[in-house]
Amino acid sequence: MSLLSDLVNMNLSDSTDKIIAEYIWVGGSGMDMRSKARTLSGPVSDPHKLPKWNYDGSSTGQAPGEDSEVILYPQAIFRDPFRRGNNILVVCDTYTPQGDPIPTNKRYNAAKIFSHPAVVKEEPWYGLEQEYTLLQKDVHWPLGWPIGGFPGPQGPYYCGVGVDKSFGRDIVDAHYKACLYAGVNISGINGEVMPGQWEFQVGPSVGISAGDELWIARYILERITEVAGVVLSFDPKPIPGDWNGAGAHTNYSTKSMRNEGGLKVIKEAIGKLQLRHKEHISAYGEGNERRLTGRHETADINTFTWGVANRGASIRVGRDTEKAGKGYFEDRRPASNMDPYVVTSMIAETTILWKPT
Known part of the structure; x- marks a missing residue:
């Protein structure tokens, strides 16, 4: 277990510029939170410079199986207290491939009100x-x-x-x-x-x-x-x-x-x-x-x-x-x-x- 703990707590910045970004979104129930990670070439501080990503919405109750792709738009970045170092947590909201917010994307309408x-x-x-x-x-x-x-x-x-x-x-x-x-x-x-x-x-x-x-x-x-x-x-x-x-x-x-x-x-x-x-x-x-x-x-x-x-x-x-x-x-x-x-x-x-x- 000590080896596992050492690996989990390893400081990546000692050996690579690459970081891990955990993309986080709200699932189909409106309360379940989902996340998955990807490797980036280096630190990022502006969410709009992060790449969009996608996931299988049919597995989260947010899309039908025959058209299951949902697109993640990064909106806010936080430091990752679990991986630490330069790794980040990314709050995302959710869209169709055509760029329309899906029904469970409550952030979209909120952002419109707050930008009035x-x-x-x-x-x-x-x-x-x-x-x-x-x-x-x-x-x-x-x-x-x-x-x-x-x-x-x-x-x-x-x-x-x-x-x-x-x-x-x-x-x-x-x-x-x-x-x-x-x-x-x-x-x-x-x-x-x-x-x-x-x-x-x-x-x-x-x-x-x-x-x-x-x-x-x-x-x-x-x-x-x-x-x-x-x-x-x-x-x-x-x-x-x-x-x-x-x-x-x-x-x-x-x-x-x-x-x-x-x-x-x-x-x-x-x-x-x-x-x-x-x-x-x-x-x-x-x-x-x-x-x-x-x-x-x-x-x-x-x-x-x-x-x-x-x-x-x-x-x-x-x-x-x-x-x-x-x-x-x-x-x-x-x-x-x-x-x-x-x-x-x-x-x-x-x-x-x-x-x-």
């Missing part, structure tokens, strides 16, 4: 709070839970410390450092309310980069749990009953919200979000109705509410924002399995571009 002059002018910032659950591999039961049984009730686990309160911290810390190494703007981690559940935060990130960074952070976490022999779940309600679900709270601000008088702009934006509540809920993740029950720090899925410092509301405005009269707000509705390209661009489109009739 009115949106560019407002410099939308995002802070994404990704909750997830770690499961024991063979039984798909949360890490630290007795097999076939339940731990003590919620209370001591949130940000908890100790062998009977915190489960999987080594995985979480490894992910934190790997993301920092990769160049992901990861801003923190914490243990969540349900034991075996954790959260990491990405941001503040501007526009389309928020989606790129969250997807690559998910990929890195999936790879680390693969090594650890633990199953990663983004199910919004992995355990029924009196247990917290998993969300992806989305913090958001525009330049107008961050400037003097921004609280008025925030309230206007919240009014727009209320008018389009159903449209947003339909795009905020599968199975979200199991999570948004009005309990466990959620608002009921059918009711739009907002409040200052209210974690049981659809939209929460922080005390600091209220006091300063400017700042940001938090959309607490997105589920843990949401597509960040969809959610971030939809919030920008509704609050900046959409004009209620």
